[in-house]
Amino acid sequence: MAPRSGTSAVPCHYSHGRGNVIRYEYFQVRRATMKITNRITDLLGIDYPIVQAPMGWIARSALASAVSNAGGLGIIETSSGELDAVKAEIVKMRELTTNAFGVNIAQAFVRDPNIVEFVVDQGVKFVTTSAGDPTKYTGALKAAGLTVFHVVPTLAAALKAVDAGVDGLVVEGGEGGGFKNPRDVATMVLLPLVCSKVDVPVIAAGGITDGATMAAAFALGAEGVQMGTRMVAASESPVHENWKNAIIGAAETDTVFLNRFSRPALRALRTERTTRLEHDDNVSLGEFGRVTDLYFGGDLEASIALGGQVMGRIESVESVADILKTTMREFHATLAQLQRHYGTH
Ligand SMILES: Cc1cc2nc3c(=O)[nH]c(=O)nc-3n(C[C@H](O)[C@H](O)[C@H](O)COP(=O)(O)O)c2cc1C
Numbered sequence: 001m002a003p004r005s006g007t008s009a010v011p012c013h014y015s016h017g018r019g020n021v022i023r024y025e026y027f028q029v030r031r032a033t034m035k036i037t038n039r040i041t042d043l044l045g046i047d048y049p050i051v052q053a054p055m056g057w058i059a060r061s062a063l064a065s066a067v068s069n070a071g072g073l074g075i076i077e078t079s080s081g082e083l084d085a086v087k088a089e090i091v092k093m094r095e096l097t098t099n100a101f102g103v104n105i106a107q108a109f110v111r112d113p114n115i116v117e118f119v120v121d122q123g124v125k126f127v128t129t130s131a132g133d134p135t136k137y138t139g140a141l142k143a144a145g146l147t148v149f150h151v152v153p154t155l156a157a158a159l160k161a162v163d164a165g166v167d168g169l170v171v172e173g174g175e176g177g178g179f180k181n182p183r184d185v186a187t188m189v190l191l192p193l194v195c196s197k198v199d200v201p202v203i204a205a206g207g208i209t210d211g212a213t214m215a216a217a218f219a220l221g222a223e224g225v226q227m228g229t230r231m232v233a234a235s236e237s238p239v240h241e242n243w244k245n246a247i248i249g250a251a252e253t254d255t256v257f258l259n260r261f262s263r264p265a266l267r268a269l270r271t272e273r274t275t276r277l278e279h280d281d282n283v284s285l286g287e288f289g290r291v292t293d294l295y296f297g298g299d300l301e302a303s304i305a306l307g308g309q310v311m312g313r314i315e316s317v318e319s320v321a322d323i324l325k326t327t328m329r330e331f332h333a334t335l336a337q338l339q340r341h342y343g344t345h
Pocket of ligand 1: 054131151172175176205207226305307309
């Protein structure tokens, strides 16, 4: 079976007149075991080091259980602030999967001062903290026996998180979707920089959508990858099809970076609303307007559809199982091709 066009990510120079070679190698790697053993799979208890990004309202049980059941790690969000709903989603997770899953605490959006107790009470073993100071919750979460990864957008933040005692990092490049450091640094620069300075395991985020980007992240030092925008467009994602279709139709230039000189900076799909906001000095959270009208009603102008530049590479809605399977096949195929063409003999 040849990789699908569009979502295929074998390096472009292999696609010229080498179709048979690719098909042959692809067939070969299909037969090989696709599981990976490294610090991320060991720590998280998963087969494939692919993590679904936490995303307000989206990272709930339908999507997260599909990821965990497919061999990756599903993560449940708390950034919506709807903790009763989140609690119910975690109960559902246990009905939908027996595999590992995690929870995210997006610190900037925490309204409940007892968020650590809330997460600990849910009995999850893995948590990512993001959008805030890693010294705030790491100690308490670790003391309760959880594995803690902190999301970082700079080297300084990475070193601070390591000092705070985290078990690992999610290193997130500025091309990714969602809330960002206003001084954004691309994954290609940030990831190898951080990996060269820390010893903890790293999950790469920002621009990851397939096996080649996963292989690139591993070449730069990561041991796992996190997908956000790709998961928004997955079949099991609960968002309205208008949003998924907008991702599929988007070019790589169709995101806007808002609040470059103030906070919170964020990357989102270009729409009339976000184009209007692009030159505002200080876009307030009030501009998120009617979030659920966008997420579930499909009105793209009702709110801000967070998303990363990688939307320019997403060409179809696929099931989570297909996304993970294809990614792992392409990952192994990419490594095999690189070894064959550039490895020392
Ligand atoms: C719709 C959306 C919502 C997000 N919400 C959160 C969140 O609640 N917490 C968080 O840590 N990151 C959040 N992010 C960032 C993702 O976790 C992830 O790191 C990012 O999307 C990776 O880049 P990618 O979009 O290129 O895959 C969000 C991203 C998107 C696209």
